[in-house]
Amino acid sequence: MFDDFLVRAALAGFGLSLATGPLGSFVVWRRMAYFGDATSHAAILGVALALATDLPVGLGTLIVALAMAVTVATLAAKGWAMDTTLGVLAHSALAFGLVAVSFLPGVRTDLSAWLFGDILAVSKADLGFIWAGAGLVLALLVWRWQALLTSTLNEDLAHASGLNPDRERLILVIALAVVVAVAIKVVGALLIAALLIIPAAAARALSRTPEAMAAMATVIGALSTFAGLQLSLWQDTPAGPSIVTAAALIFALSAALGQRRRR
Template sequence: MSFLDSFLIRAALAGLGVALAAGPLGCFVVWRRMAYFGDATAHAAILGVALSLAFEVPILGGVLLCCLAMAAAVTALTGRGHSSDTILGVAAHSALAFGLVAVSMIPGARVDLSAYLFGDILAVGRGDLAVIWGGGALVLALLWWRWSALLTTTLNADLARASGMDPEREQRYLTFALALVVAVAIKVVGVLLIAALLLIPAAAARPFARTPERMALLAAAVGGLASLGGLRLSFLADTPAGPTIVATAAAIFALAASLSGFRRKVAR
């Protein structure tokens, strides 16, 4: 019997693969206040699923393409008569609505939308694992390569330009990484919850990190703990795995916030 024959082992590895990539990337989402941007990108994934099914191409490619197109459209429209929050809200909900309508119009397609909206981690196969870990490794490699430039442009775009860096180029790298994480995380938590898996571990790690690097590591650890703990709770309580993983992350965040508040009171 192979190590990967157990569906629980495959599910645990899938959760870890997404968490290790989403944690460090989520730190930049928190630092740059890109929560709505992450939502809009994630919701565009449903439209990518519909296009992939309609044209019979791999879902990863369709989702990645639609996520990048959404990110480019939002960037182009921001500042043209509407606030960025308004543009992101319209884009996020419109992409989700158009995606759901498009899926329903595909002739002969029998699609379980809940698997894409909330994830189906227990159905992860060996091929899915290869995609998740391959995509996660690519995201981590990209963050490692551009870490200094991304940090500098996040802190001060003018300082980055003075140092010879291009903030717009770094934003494109970050957008690509975000789209890739969304594409590989669909099986784990679904498009409605991937933004939470980006934000919550990073937010939980923030009070306990003195450096950006430590925050990224702690966020990855929190995400991994939430994935494994949520999967275990889901198995014991017979609850949906994706939402349970996010709920576990939220519980860890609440505990971290309580500990941080207690530490501040003791320090006073």
Template sequence: MSLLDDFLIRAALAGLGVALAAAPLGCFVVWRRMAYFGDATAHAAILGVALSLAFQTSVFAGVLAVALTMALTVSTLSGRGHAVDTLLGVMAHSALALGLVAVSFIDGVRIDLMAYLFGDILSVSRTDLLVIWGGSTLVLGLLGWRWSALLTATLNPDLAWSAGINPTREQRILTIALALVVAVAIKVVGVLLIAAMLIVPAAAARNLSTTPERMALMAAVIGGFSALGGLAIAWRFDTPAGPSIVSLAALVFTLTALIPMRQNARS
């Protein structure tokens, strides 16, 4: 019997794979204040699910295509005088609504709708694991390759230009990485909770870090702990796995947010 024959082992590996990619990427989402941008990209994923089911193609491919299209569209239009928050609100909710309507017209999909919205980590297959870890590896490789340029463009665009770094190009790279994370995370935490896996571990790590590199590392640790711990809680108390993972990450954030308050009180 192979270790991967155990559905709990597959679920744990899937959660860990998503967390290790989403949490470091989430640091850039936090630094750039792109929380709503990530939310809009994630909401568009349900439209990708509907299209992939309608055309009988890979869900991963459909979600990746739509998420990437959404991210690139918002990134392009936001630089042409459109109010970013309004644009993101319109596109995020429109894509989610269109996706839900489209799914309702496809026979046999209503039963699985909750899994797409909130994740179904316990049903992860070997193929899903391959997709998740393949996508996560690509995201981590992309971040490692462009780390210095991405960080410079994020912290000081003017300095980036003077150093020969194109901030717009780095924004496109982040967009691609974000779409990849959305595509691989939909099976684990679902459309509505993907943004939380990006933001919450990174926000918690920010309270414990003094350097960008340490924040990215701590975010990965917190994300991995939340994924494994949330899965254990779901198994022990029979709660939804995806929301349990995010809830544990939120608890960690709350605890880390109290640390500076305690330090100030002692001083």
């Protein structure tokens, strides 16, 4: 059963949801959607680096995603206008990555797998990498949960409590870089931000506490994976976009339920 490619795909999606649920909640609370785009788009440049240097793709992606994350966090701490800066960095990194791959001699690769994901091709080694990365991110978020939450709610309160909001922001962006590195195989560079944001946004309408929202986002991410894989198997659609489509439908349903409950 473990050798079945659908089982490996489901396990990969479920493992990734353990990290994207709570991390996506912070992305939504902090309005860091552009930040997720910039880091995920930089993943293609990491793919080019890995192909050029014979590094594992996950490692190359992690190096570039960390560099992008630290760069953006540093610029944010210095007061840069982040919407414009992130837009420039996101699209520039994606373009540089695509151009760099075309210049690599003797390299022939299907970039659509890295842009939109290829979860059905996840191997046992990929599965181990995904679960290890997701477990690391989850442990980091659990360890720093209260500090991260306080810094997110009010930076002045964080300072008064002896916390450093810039350090907590750096922890978040490092966690985001790790998630990008492990998620690129599952949903691809263009859809990683969607998998972070949509389940968390759907969970917000159904939750009353931050912890409940993080847990609900994890469950919605796992359900989206299952539903997307079923849709892919049934209609022969691309698996990564199918997962995001399922998440979007769950978001629409949760928004309607949340509106009805408020009434």
